[in-house]
Amino acid sequence: MGSDMWDAVAPDASRRLLRAAVDSFGELGYHGTSTRHIAAGAGMSAGALYVHYRTKADLLFQIALTVHESVLAELEGAVDGVEGPPARVRALMYAFACWHARHHRAARVIQNELGALEPPHAERIAALRRRVRALVRDEVRAGAAAGAFDVADVEGTARAMASLAIDVCRWYRPGGARTPEDVGALTAHLCLRMLGARPS
Amino acid sequence: MGSDMWDAVAPDASRRLLRAAVDSFGELGYHGTSTRHIAAGAGMSAGALYVHYRTKADLLFQIALTVHESVLAELEGAVDGVEGPPARVRALMYAFACWHARHHRAARVIQNELGALEPPHAERIAALRRRVRALVRDEVRAGAAAGAFDVADVEGTARAMASLAIDVCRWYRPGGARTPEDVGALTAHLCLRMLGARPS
Numbered sequence: 155m156g157s158d159m160w161d162a163v164a165p166d167a168s169r170r171l172l173r174a175a176v177d178s179f180g181e182l183g184y185h186g187t188s189t190r191h192i193a194a195g196a197g198m199s200a201g202a203l204y205v206h207y208r209t210k211a212d213l214l215f216q217i218a219l220t221v222h223e224s225v226l227a228e229l230e231g232a233v234d235g236v237e238g239p240p241a242r243v244r245a246l247m248y249a250f251a252c253w254h255a256r257h258h259r260a261a262r263v264i265q266n267e268l269g270a271l272e273p274p275h276a277e278r279i280a281a282l283r284r285r286v287r288a289l290v291r292d293e294v295r296a297g298a299a300a301g302a303f304d305v306a307d308v309e310g311t312a313r314a315m316a317s318l319a320i321d322v323c324r325w326y327r328p329g330g331a332r333t334p335e336d337v338g339a340l341t342a343h344l345c346l347r348m349l350g351a352r353p354s
Numbered sequence: 355m356g357s358d359m360w361d362a363v364a365p366d367a368s369r370r371l372l373r374a375a376v377d378s379f380g381e382l383g384y385h386g387t388s389t390r391h392i393a394a395g396a397g398m399s400a401g402a403l404y405v406h407y408r409t410k411a412d413l414l415f416q417i418a419l420t421v422h423e424s425v426l427a428e429l430e431g432a433v434d435g436v437e438g439p440p441a442r443v444r445a446l447m448y449a450f451a452c453w454h455a456r457h458h459r460a461a462r463v464i465q466n467e468l469g470a471l472e473p474p475h476a477e478r479i480a481a482l483r484r485r486v487r488a489l490v491r492d493e494v495r496a497g498a499a500a501g502a503f504d505v506a507d508v509e510g511t512a513r514a515m516a517s518l519a520i521d522v523c524r525w526y527r528p529g530g531a532r533t534p535e536d537v538g539a540l541t542a543h544l545c546l547r548m549l550g551a552r553p554s
């Protein structure tokens with residue numbers, strides 16, 4: 155995941171607007187942001203914004219969709235072809251935490267503003283979030299069933315693992331002592347500990 | 355911690371305004387909220403609000419102060435008189451996660467809006483946050499030094515433990531399958547696992 159998740163957004167003006175919206179929502183919150191402020195941040199007029207997004211709600215939804223599809227693709231890619239429960243959990247949680255460090259600003263905006271999504275948008279995003287949670291839970295369950303992990307509470311432990319990775323976007327700041335890769339490696343290690351994985 | 359952290363706020367009108375501000379900030383964000391909206395939520399006029407709080411920034415600061423002083427008192431109380439690193443960490447992390455489930459709405463508002471605090475307010479809150487983080491780190495360090503825990507990265511592991519407890523305020527909803535006490539107990543258990551605590 156070296157590339158920027160906005161790269162696939164076209165045309166260029168749409169991409170600039172999404173980035174400006176992340177900045178505005180991060181600074182002022184969704185309800186405190188005007189489309190005029192977002193357009194200005196993208197160096198455009200409010201009129202030009204409406205060519206690309208009908209409403210502020212559409213911008214929030216597009217950001218949420220991009221963020222969740224990016225996480226999901228990252229996690230599915232991380233475990234693809236990896237064999238054995240501990241190695242799969244290590245790859246999954248490394249990718250999960252690393253993604254949240256790299257994309258901490260957009261992730262934080264979306265975590266804070268999930269409640270501002272309009273109902274049909276919220277339902278679509280909730281479905282993607284359920285898939286992310288299922289990915290983690292299925293790895294925990296499979297490892298426990300195979301005897302590789304010692305887990306009394308699969309659902310709660312999987313929730314805690316996701317929680318640890320997601321919370322990275324709240325506190326992570328670039329330029330600190332730890333790189334996203336450092337955060338990913340420590341998160342993966344701590345999750346294997348939570349699972350009571352046999353030391354390999 | 356059966357009591358409500360707002361109970362000590364007097365007079366009654368100040369307390370009602372703080373509660374209404376938590377509601378408004380939670381719904382619309384700090385920047386999306388007007389003092390008029392907060393006053394209406396407390397059943398008061400905007401003029402009556404100014405008798406108690408000069409500005410919206412003052413309200414945010416009072417909420418942040420109440421929240422952080424409440425967490426700190428809860429954590430200090432939880433370990434007071436408890437002997438032995440595993441028992442101390444268990445008590446600390448149970449209290450930390452439990453508090454964030456019980457007070458998830460106010461905690462979430464404050465986590466989301468820390469960046470909106472004005473500089474002198476932000477400095478005061480940052481000092482309280484450093485004390486909370488030091489409490490966790492000192493327990494990890496003491497347990498590692500005593501040979502009760504197996505921790506290569508004290509700072510990072512303590513950060514992850516705090517992260518796990520704080521993130522409870524993002525996802526916890528009352529009326530779900532787990533009580534705050536359930537969440538506290540699971541968090542404490544998983545933190546002891548992260549620390550490689552010897553099973554007792």
